Amino acid sequence: MDNIKINGIKTYAYHGALEAERVLGQYFITDIVMYLDLTEASGTDDLNATVHYGEAYQLVEAVIRSEPVNLIEHxxxxxxxxxxxxxxxILEMDITITKPSPPIDGSYENVSITLNRKRDN
Known part of the structure; x- marks a missing residue:
């Protein structure tokens, strides 16, 4: 299936289960893969036949900056x-959210989760 990817949306926000995460905040990196049929857009050059990825970026950033939650899964x-x-x-999407510096003692690059969601019919 065709897809549109927006990679590496870096947003400072205050999510986390620990008090320190909600007070100090941290960066979250979001990667989105949106699966859709791009046949019409590729043939007609019509923006209305696709997903405006600049607008989608702004929506994602607004959600990440919104009211704090405990879990990056949520x-x-x-x-x-x-x-x-x-x-x-959009028929299906993969959303990956990465915490580059979660409050975990140890040696690692980051932690992340990925959700795969399909549109309910």
């Missing part, structure tokens, strides 16, 4: 609902 679910609500053309 945050990713909010992102998927927002994009499905706005764009009927």
């Amino acid at each position: 945050l990713a679910e909010k992102v998927s609902r927002t994009l499905f609500d706005r764009y009927d053309r």
Whole structure:
């Protein structure tokens, strides 16, 4: 299936289960893959036949900056609902949210979750 990707949306926000995360905040990196049929857009050069990725970026950033939540799993679910609500053309999506510096003692690059969601018929 065709897809549109928006990679590496870096947003400072205050999500997390620990008090320090909600007080100090941290960066969240969001990657989105939106699956849709791009046949019409590729043939007609019509922006209305696709997802405006600049607008989608702004929606994702607004969700990440919104009211704090405990879990990045829940945050990713909010992102998927927002994009499905706005764009009927999206059939499926993958949302990955990465915490580059979570408060975990140890040696690692980051932690992340990925949700795969399909449009309910």
